[in-house]
Amino acid sequence: MALVLGFFLFLLAALPAFGQQPGARPTPSAGYVLGPGDVIAVTVYGQDVFNATTKIKPDGTIALPLIGNVVAQGRTVLTLADQIKRQLETAGYLRNPIVNIEIADYRSQFVRVVGNVTRPGIQPLDQDYTLLDVLLRAGWVRSVGDRTIYVRTEGATEEIPVSIDKLVRADPAANIQVVPGMTIFVPEPELVYVMGPVARPGGYPLMEGMTIGRLIVMAGGAVQGGNKNKFNLERGGQKVQGATADTPLEPGDVVVLRGRSF
Numbered sequence: 001m002a003l004v005l006g007f008f009l010f011l012l013a014a015l016p017a018f019g020q021q022p023g024a025r026p027t028p029s030a031g032y033v034l035g036p037g038d039v040i041a042v043t044v045y046g047q048d049v050f051n052a053t054t055k056i057k058p059d060g061t062i063a064l065p066l067i068g069n070v071v072a073q074g075r076t077v078l079t080l081a082d083q084i085k086r087q088l089e090t091a092g093y094l095r096n097p098i099v100n101i102e103i104a105d106y107r108s109q110f111v112r113v114v115g116n117v118t119r120p121g122i123q124p125l126d127q128d129y130t131l132l133d134v135l136l137r138a139g140w141v142r143s144v145g146d147r148t149i150y151v152r153t154e155g156a157t158e159e160i161p162v163s164i165d166k167l168v169r170a171d172p173a174a175n176i177q178v179v180p181g182m183t184i185f186v187p188e189p190e191l192v193y194v195m196g197p198v199a200r201p202g203g204y205p206l207m208e209g210m211t212i213g214r215l216i217v218m219a220g221g222a223v224q225g226g227n228k229n230k231f232n233l234e235r236g237g238q239k240v241q242g243a244t245a246d247t248p249l250e251p252g253d254v255v256v257l258r259g260r261s262f
Helices: 002-018 077-090 131-137 164-168 212-218
Strands: 039-044 052-055 061-064 068-071 099-105 110-115 121-124 148-152 160-163 183-186 191-195 202-205 226-235 254-259
Touching: 039 061, 039 077, 052 061, 068 077, 077 099, 110 131, 131 164, 131 183, 148 164, 160 164, 191 212, 212 226, 212 254
Parallel strands: 110 183, 191 254
Antiparallel strands: 039 052, 039 099, 061 068, 110 121, 148 160, 148 183, 191 202, 226 254
16 A cells, blocks of 8 residues: 555656646746846845945956955846855854845846847846847837848857747747847848829838739829829839739839829
8 A cells, every 4th residue: 555655646746747848938047147247236234334336347246345356247136145145244244134136237148139120229138038028128020021030149150030920929939038149130121112193102111912002002092193003113123014903012113103194
């Protein structure tokens, strides 16, 4: 009976491992890892003389009142607070002090977001983020264009193509975990142009399946004697013969609307 009971208890303990799904997201990291450039606020409760807001120096250390240099690089706020506590005790300044550390400015752990997003630039990694998280923080893609974005990890020679369509569905294969030093590039959309008597002439992002008729509608339709059914299509500097409203457009195409004939 004891043998059967022991085997049963073993199975209960093992169930979580057996039930884990392949490809499950990794467990979150223990916290943000401090590095040079980060600004931190150190508070020792009830002992203002030890309090300081300081930037981590290029050598990975910070200088605190009376204690001197403390290595901050490679530590989290919890492990650094514990280190400062031990140094205060070892130096004989305090007994069992309460130390708190907050990050005032994240500088060392970041990704770069460039290209066709609302707010390109540096995005700090103050916690674990996926690719979708970072793009949303950057204001998302400004206008519909290329349906592929490109991701390159630091030191890599090749870019990873990621489908935006899969990304917006949070497909695990596309919504990858970002890591410090990564560069995320969102290409600018390829353009097509409409000229002549339309409400809003100019360039428009080329969307999948866009036709001449759809482009004219996007431009507000014909105005001032223009005829939506009469136009010229120029491609690569050459006029395309037999173009209709259903003709698919290619990057750089120019549609020139003509006037009505009476």
